[in-house]
Amino acid sequence: MLLKKLQLKTIDYKLVLTMCFLFFFNSIISAQEIIKDTVIQKPVQLQAGQKQKIDGIIANVGDYIVLDSDIDKGYLEITAQGGSVKDITRCQMLGKLLEDKLYAHQAIQDSIVVSDAEVRGMMDDRLNYMIQQVGDINKVVAYYKKNSVEEFKTYFSDILKEQKLASEMTKKIVDAVEITPEEVRNFFKKIPKDELPTFGAEMEVAQIVVEPKVSKDDKQKVIDRLNAIRKDVLEGSSFATKAVLYSLDPGSAPNGGYYKMTRKTPFVKEFKDVAFSLGEGEISEPFETTFGYHIIMVDKIKGQEVELRHILISPTVSEDALKDAKERITNIRNKIVNKEISFAEAARTESDEKETRANGGTLVNPNTQDTRFELTKMDPTLYSQVSNLKDNEISQPILNTDDKGKKTYKLITITNRIDAHTADYAKDYTKIKELALKEKQITTISKWFDTKIKDTYIKIIGEYRDCNFVYNWLKK
Structure with missing residues (x-):
C-alpha cells in the first residue's frame, strides 16, 4: 500500500517536524489506497542537469491551492513513517493531495464546522509532540521559515483546520x-x-473483574485536589494547561481536556448530565463517574452541541484494598474450580465489570463488535494473558492496570476456539458483512469524487497535466 509503515532507527528533527505536520487526519478508510492507484503516462521528475523548479501553485481545487513543495513534503512524511517512496511518482502524490483538497472544499459547502477551540486543542497536541521531539519551539518556527511563533501558529492552524475538514467530510460520506x-x-x-478469504485462528474469551474498594479518605483527597484546581482556574489559571498536567484521561489530556459532544455522544450519563447543566464559562463542582472524579468547564454552546474541557483524577488504591481484592477474586476462582458455580454464573453475580457481567463475562472485540478475537490481531496484553x-x-x-492507571484483579478463561478456515457465510457473517460494507463505502467514495469533480472549479498547471489520473481531475 502507498503508505505502508516500516520501522526507522533514527529520524532527524526536520523529518520529525514534517512527519508531525502532515496528514494527521487520515480517512476512515484509505480509499486512495484500496480503490485504485494513479496510472502515469509520463512521470514528472527532474532530469539530470535540470535546474530545481521554483516553488509555485500547481493546482487549484475550489478555494484551495496545491504547491509544488507540498508534494515534496508528502514524500518526506512517508519517509518519516518508514515507508518507501521509490515507486511513488509525483503524479500519484498530487492525486492524493487533490483528494484531500476536494474533501475540505466540499466540507465547507456542506456547512461542516470546525471550531477555533477545536483547532487550538489539536494545535496544542501537535506542538507539544514536536517540542518533545526537537526540544525547542524556535526550531519548529525556523524549519517552516516563519518569523515568529505567532506567525507559525496562524499558518499551522489553517493547515490543521483544512485537514480536519477533510476528515469530517470523509466521515460524513462513510x-x-x-x-x-x-x-x-x-x-x-x-x-x-x-478466492474466498481465509480467516485466521480465533478465540472467544470471558473474564471476571474485581475492583479494589477505595476508602472515603482517598476519595476526599481527590475531591480536595480538584477543588484546588478549580479555584486556581477561577482566579485566572488556564484550565487547558491544568488538564495537560493533571488529567488522567489519555483521550483528552494532550488536547487540554477538550471534547465536543451532543446528548447522543456515547459518554456516561453522569458526565453528560453535568456537561449540559452548565453555561458557557462555568466550571462544575467535582463529580464522580465509573472512571473517577471530574471537573468540567464549558467553552462554547452551539445549539445542541457543547464544546468543553474536563479533568479526570482517580483515587489512589491502597495496598490493603489491593490485598482484599485479590483475596476476594481468589475465593471466586476456588468456587469455580471446585464446581460450586460456573464461570458464567460467577461473572453475572460477582464481577464488578458492568460491560461484561450480563453476558457471563464474555468480551466483545472493540474492533469488530463481535465476540471473536483473531490471534494475530489480538491486543498484545490480552494475548499474553490467554495464550x-x-x-x-x-x-x-x-493484576491489571488500564491506560488511566486504574488497578483491578481479573480471572480469564477461553470459552471457544475457532481454527483458521476459509470464509463460511453462516459462521463468519459479521466479518463478511464488514468486508461487504467496506466495498460499498469505497464504491460510494469513488462515485462521490466523480460527481463533485464535475461541480467544482479545478485547475492543474504545467507538466502535471500530463498525469493520467484515475479521477477526472482534468475534466477531459
Whole structure:
C-alpha cells in the first residue's frame, strides 16, 4: 500500500517536524489506497542537469491551492513513517493531495464546522509532540521559515483546520453508507470459491473483574485536589494547561481536556448530565463517574452541541484494598474450580465489570463488535494473558492496570476456539458483512469524487497535466 509503515532507527528533527505536520487526519478508510492507484503516462521528475523548479501553485481545487513543495513534503512524511517512496511518482502524490483538497472544499459547502477551540486543542497536541521531539519551539518556527511563533501558529492552524475538514467530510460520506443482509449475501455469492478469504485462528474469551474498594479518605483527597484546581482556574489559571498536567484521561489530556459532544455522544450519563447543566464559562463542582472524579468547564454552546474541557483524577488504591481484592477474586476462582458455580454464573453475580457481567463475562472485540478475537490481531496484553491457557482453564488472579492507571484483579478463561478456515457465510457473517460494507463505502467514495469533480472549479498547471489520473481531475 502507498503508505505502508516500516520501522526507522533514527529520524532527524526536520523529518520529525514534517512527519508531525502532515496528514494527521487520515480517512476512515484509505480509499486512495484500496480503490485504485494513479496510472502515469509520463512521470514528472527532474532530469539530470535540470535546474530545481521554483516553488509555485500547481493546482487549484475550489478555494484551495496545491504547491509544488507540498508534494515534496508528502514524500518526506512517508519517509518519516518508514515507508518507501521509490515507486511513488509525483503524479500519484498530487492525486492524493487533490483528494484531500476536494474533501475540505466540499466540507465547507456542506456547512461542516470546525471550531477555533477545536483547532487550538489539536494545535496544542501537535506542538507539544514536536517540542518533545526537537526540544525547542524556535526550531519548529525556523524549519517552516516563519518569523515568529505567532506567525507559525496562524499558518499551522489553517493547515490543521483544512485537514480536519477533510476528515469530517470523509466521515460524513462513510457514515451514511448502510448495508442490508441481502447485499451481504450477494457480495458473498459473487466471490469465486477459489478466492474466498481465509480467516485466521480465533478465540472467544470471558473474564471476571474485581475492583479494589477505595476508602472515603482517598476519595476526599481527590475531591480536595480538584477543588484546588478549580479555584486556581477561577482566579485566572488556564484550565487547558491544568488538564495537560493533571488529567488522567489519555483521550483528552494532550488536547487540554477538550471534547465536543451532543446528548447522543456515547459518554456516561453522569458526565453528560453535568456537561449540559452548565453555561458557557462555568466550571462544575467535582463529580464522580465509573472512571473517577471530574471537573468540567464549558467553552462554547452551539445549539445542541457543547464544546468543553474536563479533568479526570482517580483515587489512589491502597495496598490493603489491593490485598482484599485479590483475596476476594481468589475465593471466586476456588468456587469455580471446585464446581460450586460456573464461570458464567460467577461473572453475572460477582464481577464488578458492568460491560461484561450480563453476558457471563464474555468480551466483545472493540474492533469488530463481535465476540471473536483473531490471534494475530489480538491486543498484545490480552494475548499474553490467554495464550498459555488450555480450554476451560481458569487463569490465576491477574493484576491489571488500564491506560488511566486504574488497578483491578481479573480471572480469564477461553470459552471457544475457532481454527483458521476459509470464509463460511453462516459462521463468519459479521466479518463478511464488514468486508461487504467496506466495498460499498469505497464504491460510494469513488462515485462521490466523480460527481463533485464535475461541480467544482479545478485547475492543474504545467507538466502535471500530463498525469493520467484515475479521477477526472482534468475534466477531459
